[in-house]
Amino acid sequence: MGFSLKLAPGVRIRASSRGVRTSIGPRAARVHIGGGRTGISTGVGPVGFYTSLGAGRGRSGSRGGNSGQAAYQRQVAAQQRYAAQADRAAMAQQLTDAFLRILNLHRVDFPSVRRPIAPEPPAPDRAAIYQHYEKQALAGIGMLKRADRAAAKAQAATWADAEAARQWAELKGRQAQWQRSLDQQWQWLVGNDPDTVLRTLAEAFEDNEAPAAAVGVVAGEVSLVVLVPPAAHAIPEQMPGRTAAGNLSLKKITQADKADFYKAFVCGQVLVTVREAFAVAPGLTAARVVVLRDEGRDPYGRPNVSCLAAVSITRRALEGVRWHDADAIDILNAAAHEKLMAQKGRSKELSPVDLSDEPDIAALVKAVDLEELTAG
Numbered sequence: 001m002g003f004s005l006k007l008a009p010g011v012r013i014r015a016s017s018r019g020v021r022t023s024i025g026p027r028a029a030r031v032h033i034g035g036g037r038t039g040i041s042t043g044v045g046p047v048g049f050y051t052s053l054g055a056g057r058g059r060s061g062s063r064g065g066n067s068g069q070a071a072y073q074r075q076v077a078a079q080q081r082y083a084a085q086a087d088r089a090a091m092a093q094q095l096t097d098a099f100l101r102i103l104n105l106h107r108v109d110f111p112s113v114r115r116p117i118a119p120e121p122p123a124p125d126r127a128a129i130y131q132h133y134e135k136q137a138l139a140g141i142g143m144l145k146r147a148d149r150a151a152a153k154a155q156a157a158t159w160a161d162a163e164a165a166r167q168w169a170e171l172k173g174r175q176a177q178w179q180r181s182l183d184q185q186w187q188w189l190v191g192n193d194p195d196t197v198l199r200t201l202a203e204a205f206e207d208n209e210a211p212a213a214a215v216g217v218v219a220g221e222v223s224l225v226v227l228v229p230p231a232a233h234a235i236p237e238q239m240p241g242r243t244a245a246g247n248l249s250l251k252k253i254t255q256a257d258k259a260d261f262y263k264a265f266v267c268g269q270v271l272v273t274v275r276e277a278f279a280v281a282p283g284l285t286a287a288r289v290v291v292l293r294d295e296g297r298d299p300y301g302r303p304n305v306s307c308l309a310a311v312s313i314t315r316r317a318l319e320g321v322r323w324h325d326a327d328a329i330d331i332l333n334a335a336a337h338e339k340l341m342a343q344k345g346r347s348k349e350l351s352p353v354d355l356s357d358e359p360d361i362a363a364l365v366k367a368v369d370l371e372e373l374t375a376g
Contacts, residue, residue, distance in 0.1 A: 088248055092240035095250070099236070102261055105209075105268025106328040110279035115186050118179040121171035129167075130160035190283040192220055197281050204280045210269040211374070214277070215367050220285035225368045226273050227292050228308065231262040231349070259349035266291055266308060266350060267328035278315050286314045288338075290364055293352070294374055303370040306352035310361050312338035 137152035137159075188196040194217045201214035201222070215223040228234065235258050238250045253261075274287045291309040298304045317335040332339070340358070344351045355362040 085248070088250060091238075091250060092248055095236050095238060095240050099239070099261065102235070102265045102268065103327065105265065106271035106275075106331065107323050108272050108275070109323075110276050113189075113280050113282060116182045118175045118182055121168075121175050124164045124167040124171070126160055126164045129163050130156060133157075133159040133163070189281060192217055192281075192283040197222065197284070200280055201277055204276055205273070208273065208276075210273070212273045213368055213373055215364055217284075220283065222277060222281070222284050222287050223364055224273060224277060224287055224289045225292060225364070225373065226269055226289060227294055227305070227373050228266055228269055229294055231258060231265075234265050235261045255345075255347040255349070259345075259347040263348075263350060264328050267332045270309070270311060271328055271331060274313055275318070278318070284315065286312065288312045288364075290361055292365065292368075292373075303374040305365075305370060305374075307355055307361065307365060308341070308350050308352060310338075310340040310353065310358070311336040 133156040134153060137156040138149060141148045141152055143149075185196065189200060197217045198214050201224075205212040205214070211227045213225050215225060217223075235253070237253060239253045239257065241249050241251050243249050270289050270291060274289060277287055278284055289309075289311050290307060291311075292305040293308045295304040295306055311332065313332075313336050317337065321331055321335065323331075340353055340361070342351045342353050343349060353361075355365070
């Protein structure tokens with residue numbers, strides 16, 4: 001006689017004439033303690049095996065216990081290796097996605113804005129209008145006065161038609177007024193009215209990954225500022241790879257690879273910002289872009305930035321670019337008719353540009369509200 005009590009998932013106590021015995025673990029690898037020798041059992045489906053871990057009589061008992069313990073340890077080690085491999089594979093996928101996102105930044109497509117059209121107004125509800133006038137026309141006319149009721153309904157229909165026509169004319173008039181306003185805004189936009197273009201670009205840049213601001217518009221050329229984070233915040237510190245045996249590995253990224261990916265990141269942010277600007281402001285013919293790197297705050301709490309690059313790109317230079325084939329660095333090298341960048345070291349990493357001989361760029365940077373830009 002005896003009884004069995006489940007204390008928690010995977011933990012059960014059994015009491016019998018031989019004593020109290022505790023079982024711990026899932027059925028695939030369960031340890032049994034007390035009421036006899038310590039042992040382990042394993043089982044799948046209807047088949048199960050039990051092995052004692054205590055010292056037995058004779059050589060065969062000792063060999064069986066050691067064999068069972070070794071099997072258990074191998075199983076635990078295998079599970080640990082599998083878990084480590086799964087974690088490594090998940091991390092490798094995350095890193096791969098991060099690097100692909102950097103390489104594809106410039107490939108985002110923006111539909112070109114078109115002249116806005118005021119929507120057609122909904123037609124007046126003639127049935128409701130007629131019901132209103134019919135109720136008025138039939139007031140005081142008895143149910144048996146068929147001729148009078150027919151005449152009243154005819155009059156109600158005439159009134160309903162007139163009212164529906166009046167409401168429709170009013171709605172079309174409002175639509176025309178709205179269209180004139182839209183046409184005026186459109187003319188200002190395609191004509192590169194500075195206030196209109198700057199307002200349009202500010203709305204377009206609100207959700208950009210890299211904060212951007214339009215500073216000015218002169219003769220079809222817009223001046224843009226793009227803020228990028230340091231390489232340490234933009235580029236992962238590890239890269240997925242394979243060992244000589246073909247196993248998945250995560251290795252520390254080299255300085256050269258990090259510098260190359262950061263250049264691709266910066267060039268990608270420049271191109272995606274310019275493409276969006278040209279898409280939403282169809283009158284623009286060129287863009288001058290200054291790339292600032294966020295260096296945090298100075299000892300006084302003010303935004304601290306450095307200039308990483310300055311480029312000038314025309315709309316015409318981007319026509320025909322095979323965006324989904326070429327990388328950002330090659331596109332920018334081919335399309336930019338003016339480019340200012342500084343690279344240093346064996347890894348050719350981007351370094352701040354000296355603006356002492358670039359008064360125009362320095363003035364543009366000073367015109368930016370850095371507090372607002374860095375807050376984004």
